[in-house]
Amino acid sequence: MNDHPFTDADFRKSDRSGDYGCVEAAITHHTPNIIGLRDSVHPYQTVLCFSPREWTAFTAGLDEF
Template sequence: MTDHPFTDADFHKSDRSGDVGCVEAAITHHIPEIVGLRDSIHPHSTVLAFSNREWLAFTTGLATTI
């Protein structure tokens, strides 16, 4: 089985999420221009990959809606 780029990544959950399930984000040294996003309740499931530009658009959109 081949490891995917986020196998050894250090995922982080927002401090605002508390103890509730949330999403976690990580940047890997394998592909630093890609941000990974996963479900904290199912950490071994699918990791969504965003380019830096997509991640910036996503987080900017979140900041304007909160």
């Protein structure tokens, strides 16, 4: 049994990513205060976890690109 908090998560990819590999993000009912981020090309590998504060800082930094 896999009890990883993002096992059954509904990861979503940005609409801007098109058909290319990208990252996907998810929040689950198991971990409402943790945002999971994974590589869409390798979805069964490592999931990075962000607190809401870290996620806000991360996404704010993306606007600079």
